[in-house]
Amino acid sequence: MSAVPFSLARLRPVCLSLALAGLMHVAQAQQAVSAVLAGHAALPTDSTVSAPKDAGAFFATAGKFANAARQRNEKLGSELSYTNVGGSKPRATGGALPVKGQAVQGFSGIVSLDRENYLVISDNGFGNKINSQDALLMVHAMHVDWKSGKVTRKNTSFLHDPDRKVPFAIQNEAQAQRYLTGVDFDIESIQKVGNELWVGDEFGPYLLRTDLKGKVLGVVETVVEGKSYRSPDHYLLGRLPNLPNEAMPQWEVKRSGGFEPMAKSPDGKKLYPAFEWPLYDAQTKDFEKFNGKPYTHILEFDVASQRYSGKQWKYAFEEAGNVMADFQMLDATTGLVIERDDASEGVAPACPGEERTDCFTRPAKFKRVYKIDLSNVDANGFVRKVAYIDLLKIANPQRLAKRGPNEEVFSLPHLGPEGLAIVDAHHIVVVNDNNYPGSSGRTLGKPDDDEITLLDIQALIDAK
Structure with a gap:
């Protein structure tokens, strides 16, 4: 005692x-426990796919508006890219826009079909509605050869809405297939339920229901027990007041803070979308906090009724500025959460706080996967964090790394480890969003590839 x-x-x-x-x-x-590298593979950063012919010539290239002026630039490779992690001196990533074709980009969500085959979704484009006008929304089938470290794109499905299920006017309203773009949705998470896909969006935030070929079957608003949760990009909030002194519309969900994470129950009957960032509290005029720690919400969605059950859990972040990047269920009550900071990348050479461009001035700091227990909730509604693995300190006894130093300790130093999937009883895969071509955390001066990392997490599974 x-x-x-x-x-x-x-x-x-x-x-x-x-x-x-x-x-x-x-x-x-x-409680920190160890993870062991069991496989590592990557898709090259400059991977592209041709747009469907009936999408039109506009989509033959992408990134035409991803420049400081937000004006059309048709010259391929003329706009150099800089990372937003690095202080007042921008650090070049080595990438450039526009590109020919549609950039496969970083992976914001992943579904495991088996140990070698996966479904992944590309992020919505180049960061926001304005610069993503020529970016189509895509789901890719990928094959991973763990021995060679090669990732092969087998096919791509383009999200489309020919039956007009989307409740608002989309960019390609006049097309027969009505292909969806980064103006319409910001897709961030994905689950396969039977013969359908469920996709989490950040603009609404919404849940999109599609068939396996990407045809939209429905769009679900975020309404929990009569309360609507909306971001400033929701279509009903898209109009500013006539005068600056008029009242602004109110919203709770931070821009780009919607359904980045979304888990699925093992039986496929429930989805668990969660807000990436804390919600905004209009009374305190600040993001939600408890005892000084910011927190976010996990919701429960019933697939059969296509309604939110009203059940919620609170997830407390370890540090201000952290986000929930993905969430997957291990069983009926326990799950895995990627919690990471949103302002660091890279390992070496590091020069913390210095005003330089030849090193990582904000080296990777907080990139973890937590095991949580939804059945163990305190009096204030917070789920218990059981243990975590540190994605910056992965054991590599078999020297399996295909990118970066292949040493005893392996690291995932990206700005955004952003997706995870359960592979089997003790393996997960983790993927990064390379914010193409804006993240450069693996190698200075080179835009990040799309890495798929297989981890043995037996110690995390066993943690109590």
């Missing part, structure tokens, strides 16, 4: 038990 503060000794037995449980909870939340 010597480790217990003296003041606890005066508490009644029940209170003492609760206090001790709280202390154990805090301690267990910080």
